[in-house]
Amino acid sequence: MVSRKRVFDLFRTMNVASCQCPAHSHTGNIQVLNSTPSKDYAFEIKCSTVRYGLGVTREVGLDLLNLGAKNVCVMTDPNVVSLSPMKAVLDSLTKNKVNYKVYDKVKVEPSDSSFKDAIKFAKEGDFDSFVAIGGGSVMDTCKAANLYYCDPNAEFLDYVNQPVGKGKPVKVQLKPLIAIPTTSGTGSETTGMSIFDYEEINAKTGIAHTSLRPILALIDPLHTLTVPRNVAIYSGFDIFCHALESFTAIPYTERGPVPENPALRPVYQGSNPISDVWSRFCLQALRKYFNRSVNNPDDIEARSSMHLAATMAGVGIGNAGVHLCHGLAYPIAGNVKEFVPADYGTDPIIPHGLSVTMTAPAVFRFTSVSDPDKHLEAAELLGSNISGKKQVDAGKVLADTILEYMEKMSIGNGLSSLGYTSEDIPKLVKGALPQKRLLQIAPIQQSEDDLTKLLEDSLTIY
Ligand SMILES: NC(=O)c1ccc[n+]([C@@H]2O[C@H](COP(=O)([O-])OP(=O)(O)OC[C@H]3O[C@@H](n4cnc5c(N)ncnc54)[C@H](O)[C@@H]3O)[C@@H](O)[C@H]2O)c1
Ligand SMILES: [Fe+2]
Structure with missing residues (x-):
């Protein structure tokens, strides 16, 4: 008798060999799903809206107006705060008469305590949107600040990945976050990840949920200069x-x-x-x-x-x-x-x-x-x-x-x-x-x- 594994392998081979276009690839996949519930059969691609262009940061003020933003939390680090990328953001906000407050204490390679400081700042404001201008450290900190601002009663470890934290799925609605990367590296502007150093275990961990993803990534190469x-x-x-x-x-x-x-x-x-x-x-x-x-x-x-x-x-x-x-x-x-x-x-x-x-x-x-x-x-x-x-x-x-x-x-x-x-x-x-x-x-x-x-x-x- 033909074994279950042999049947599965056969279906897989048929799947690979057959046409993979959406119109013709269904039958094989359904068989595989029924045969092997232990392995996944699907993947999905999620991504922030990405807008790329030299000088595109000048549009951020209008983007915020389009969102109906009235009070924006702008996050950055103590170095980027005095550089041209930050000036470009604030010029655009001022020109478009968007109210904002700046948090510029993001720690490079953030930790749980530096995350908590940023969360505290967010909770003390009455923000309807967030802008992160900086490298991965800034974008990750801003994602966490947005999350705990929107779920003020959550314990910090509730959303942190297991086994360090509880890995709770995010069910609250987050505020819109616009990410403007100033380094060329992390890609954090499109991901649902927020990474920090958990001091108690001397290792990084993070929060991973699709809701953390910025709604818009402004990719402005001028910042890399x-x-x-x-x-x-x-x-x-x-x-x-x-x-x-x-x-x-x-x-x-x-x-x-x-x-x-x-x-x-x-x-x-x-x-x-x-x-x-x-x-x-x-x-x-x-x-x-x-x-x-x-x-x-x-x-x-x-x-x-x-x-x-x-x-x-x-x-x-x-x-x-x-x-x-x-x-x-x-x-x-x-x-x-x-x-x-x-x-x-x-x-x-x-x-x-x-x-x-x-x-x-x-x-x-x-x-x-x-x-x-x-x-x-x-x-x-x-x-x-x-x-x-x-x-x-x-x-x-x-x-x-x-x-x-x-x-x-x-x-x-x-x-x-x-x-x-x-x-x-x-x-x-x-x-x-x-x-x-x-x-x-x-x-x-x-x-x-x-x-x-x-x-x-x-x-x-x-
Ligand atoms: N969330 C994700 O998907 C993801 C993925 C990879 C890494 N990360 C995390 O991102 C962090 C690292 O981020 P990073 O590599 O972008 O660097 P960073 O944000 O830590 O910044 C590094 C240094 O560069 C400076 N800097 C940033 N932009 C500058 C500019 N335009 N001009 C001059 N100086 C500038 C900063 O002030 C800082 O001193 C780490 O904590 C890492 O774990 C997150
Ligand atoms: Fe990385």
């Missing part, structure tokens, strides 16, 4: 890992279970044909513009293209997800010792993009067996010559490609350059283990020993 060298490098590596991780994530058909209600489908769904389009676009953009945008800050074409790539990668990660580089990065950033990078102020900090890229060579050597062809394709899109390379070489080829970029941008020699030694590894593994939401999106499931090995292999990388 003031971005200093190291911010351009580290946020560029954030795009790099977003694109690579969502491209290599577990396919959405392999992730389960099927949600009981479509509203419960997770934010991170695994790789899919649409997020792959964004990832491929980004990898090619990085190949063409990453070096140029770092080495010539006035190269408006390169800086604009990186800005757009960041948003596109954000759409990819916002739906497909990121996995091991990010899961491991959260304790790497959270346990910072004395590392103080140039261009980020005077406090010890491991910028997000730096923390994610440190383990990337080890991670992609590890994941390559899941889909060697896709790993080779990623290396090629980033500029490597893969002719004659075999599937068995895929991990090394992609890792070497990543290392070449890292070396060119003078990234230090692995975790040891950030002050970590082998004695720190158990602590870093302990911080990575609760990041289940991310680790599950890896194309290969990992043991604690695997995580230890990935970190050990990342202590020195060249």
